[in-house]
Amino acid sequence: MDHLELDELDWQRLTRYVSGRSSSEERARIDSWAATDSDRRRFLDRLRQLWEASAEPSAAVPDELVDADWRELQRKMRSVHPVDPAPDRPAARHERRHERRRERIRPGPAISLLVILLLAFAGVLFVVRNESGDRGAALQEVSTERGERARIRLSDGTMVRLNVSSKLTLPDRFTERRREVTLQGQAFFEAASDPDRPFIVHAGAGTVTAIGTAFDVDAYEPDDVAVVVSEGKVALQSHRRGGKDSVHVARGRLGRVTGGQELHVHTVEVDRALAWLRGQLSFDATPLRRVAARLERWYDVDVNVIGPELQQRRLTATFDDESLSVMLDVIAAAVEAEYDRDGRTVTFRQ
Amino acid sequence: MGAITAHLSSGLAPSARTWTDTCMMTDARPGLHQDEAVRQVRQGSEEAFERIFRTHYPGLCAFAAGYVCRMDVARDIVQEVFLKIWERRKCWRVRTSLKAYLYGAVRNRALNHVQSAWTTRTTVMEPHSTSLSEPRSPEDELHYKELADAVRRAVRRLPERRRTAFVLHRQQGLSYGEIADVMGISPRTVEGHISKALKHLRESLPIVLTMLP
Numbered sequence A: 001m002d003h004l005e006l007d008e009l010d011w012q013r014l015t016r017y018v019s020g021r022s023s024s025e026e027r028a029r030i031d032s033w034a035a036t037d038s039d040r041r042r043f044l045d046r047l048r049q050l051w052e053a054s055a056e057p058s059a060a061v062p063d064e065l066v067d068a069d070w071r072e073l074q075r076k077m078r079s080v081h082p083v084d085p086a087p088d089r090p091a092a093r094h095e096r097r098h099e100r101r102r103e104r105i106r107p108g109p110a111i112s113l114l115v116i117l118l119l120a121f122a123g124v125l126f127v128v129r130n131e132s133g134d135r136g137a138a139l140q141e142v143s144t145e146r147g148e149r150a151r152i153r154l155s156d157g158t159m160v161r162l163n164v165s166s167k168l169t170l171p172d173r174f175t176e177r178r179r180e181v182t183l184q185g186q187a188f189f190e191a192a193s194d195p196d197r198p199f200i201v202h203a204g205a206g207t208v209t210a211i212g213t214a215f216d217v218d219a220y221e222p223d224d225v226a227v228v229v230s231e232g233k234v235a236l237q238s239h240r241r242g243g244k245d246s247v248h249v250a251r252g253r254l255g256r257v258t259g260g261q262e263l264h265v266h267t268v269e270v271d272r273a274l275a276w277l278r279g280q281l282s283f284d285a286t287p288l289r290r291v292a293a294r295l296e297r298w299y300d301v302d303v304n305v306i307g308p309e310l311q312q313r314r315l316t317a318t319f320d321d322e323s324l325s326v327m328l329d330v331i332a333a334a335v336e337a338e339y340d341r342d343g344r345t346v347t348f349r350q
Numbered sequence B: 001m002g003a004i005t006a007h008l009s010s011g012l013a014p015s016a017r018t019w020t021d022t023c024m025m026t027d028a029r030p031g032l033h034q035d036e037a038v039r040q041v042r043q044g045s046e047e048a049f050e051r052i053f054r055t056h057y058p059g060l061c062a063f064a065a066g067y068v069c070r071m072d073v074a075r076d077i078v079q080e081v082f083l084k085i086w087e088r089r090k091c092w093r094v095r096t097s098l099k100a101y102l103y104g105a106v107r108n109r110a111l112n113h114v115q116s117a118w119t120t121r122t123t124v125m126e127p128h129s130t131s132l133s134e135p136r137s138p139e140d141e142l143h144y145k146e147l148a149d150a151v152r153r154a155v156r157r158l159p160e161r162r163r164t165a166f167v168l169h170r171q172q173g174l175s176y177g178e179i180a181d182v183m184g185i186s187p188r189t190v191e192g193h194i195s196k197a198l199k200h201l202r203e204s205l206p207i208v209l210t211m212l213p
Helices: A008-018 A024-035 A038-053 A063-077 A093-104 A288-299 A308-312 A324-335 B002-010 B019-024 B036-042 B046-068 B071-087 B098-116 B138-156 B160-170 B176-183 B187-204 B206-211
Strands: A114-120 A126-130 A139-143 A148-153 A159-162 A167-171 A179-190 A199-203 A206-210 A214-221 A224-231 A233-238 A246-250 A253-258 A262-267 A281-287 A302-305 A314-319 A338-342 A345-349
Touching: A008 A024, A008 A038, A008 B187, A024 A038, A038 B138, A038 B187, A063 B046, A063 B071, A159 A167, A199 A214, A206 A214, A206 A224, A224 A233, A224 A246, A233 A253, A233 A262, A246 A253, A246 A262, A281 A288, A288 A302, A288 A308, A288 A314, A288 A324, A288 A345, A314 A324, A324 A338, A324 A345, B036 B046, B046 B071, B046 B098, B046 B160, B071 B098, B098 B160, B098 B176, B138 B160, B138 B187, B160 B176, B160 B187, B176 B187
Parallel strands: A179 A199, A302 A345
Antiparallel strands: A114 A148, A126 A139, A139 A167, A148 A159, A159 A179, A167 A179, A179 A214, A199 A206, A206 A233, A214 A224, A224 A253, A233 A246, A253 A262, A281 A314, A338 A345
């Protein structure tokens, strides 16, 4: 059937033909092409059927639902305040776009934290304003519960993806000199480029300074902070040595503060380290004790590992978006352990 | 799992940032190709806004469902788009057609959703069958339904850009020019996407096609 040997241009002609967009000349040419061969005729007929069938609407929203959804929207509409347009607009198009970008993310009273979408097993995202923060500036907080992640766009264009059970604290406004945030837990930052204002993340025992780059900070354990750089370069500083100790971490490298002050840098498989961004759980010779902590945050469960020897057994695996029970079965088999589960409590034993 | 992973990865198009840029698909010059309804909404008319909502909501939901595979999620996405417009109504300007604007905004939102839907499990939604454009014999009808279902399934597996162009044209009735505006590409590229989609569909449906009389 497909001995017709059609190239891309032929397909464009055929598409025009079945959609009735061909010129009369092109149409006549295709008709005569089909007329000489029954296979071609059948092929053309079927293509036309396919084209026609593809217009079938896929799913309908019933009228009652449209009514209900409109009423729901109306309720929400009445509780939002309209955003005012900017007064002046430059004439040149690219400048205007630029201007609009600024206008859109104009801080207003609070850094306009646009929490784009939050998807969770359950729970809510908290944006808390704390008027009496330190450095004289008001602070804002975004936090996620276990099993919950958030994407946050900051006023400077920086994009933050906050992993489960994490908290990001930031000032009400960034200053002209620096953009500083504080992280507990884990987040991936795509810092907007601004050479005059470094982007600084305070995380446990470490401080990460970036200028327009993309990096992940894991500070679930405040004394053991890891930075993985997927673009550009950052400086990692350990806090507790008077701020003198600092290393550069380049793309594809992992920088780590251990024991609250020791700095190490080594090469890392970035894809695996950032698997959480794709909704995957990835372990690389991770001791079961740590695997348990990650499962707790990921699935909002309590995981106990009985026995020091078992706690040290290591797991290397990458899981797609699996259910907890699948995950537990695989892990138990891999580390040769048994587990039992009682509601939200899981116990691994020998 | 394979289909779901593929679906999610097709959402990883380079438009992660496009949602907040929705306001940029507008033109500052007033009076240029402005829809009367849009003007009324800008002045705060809820009735005009409701008319726009009722006209486009079902189509936009069906379109969004192509990304997220769940009608309830799709409805949320479309409502969020409308709420955002209402919130920013004072600076709402539609450079192209209203339809192109709305579909563009929903696409951006849906892509963002797909990208951030780390923890949601997508389930494949089975569509309702709807009335057909012309009467057919019962047997033809059956074949036709089978074909339409098979086509729908195959459409869901198309790469995102091809699928978007194809669905907007075939199911939502957008012109090539409007689709070009939605996707930020040229009408010629739209034509290319649609013909590649047709070829792709044709190649992925040989069995169903030969079943037909």
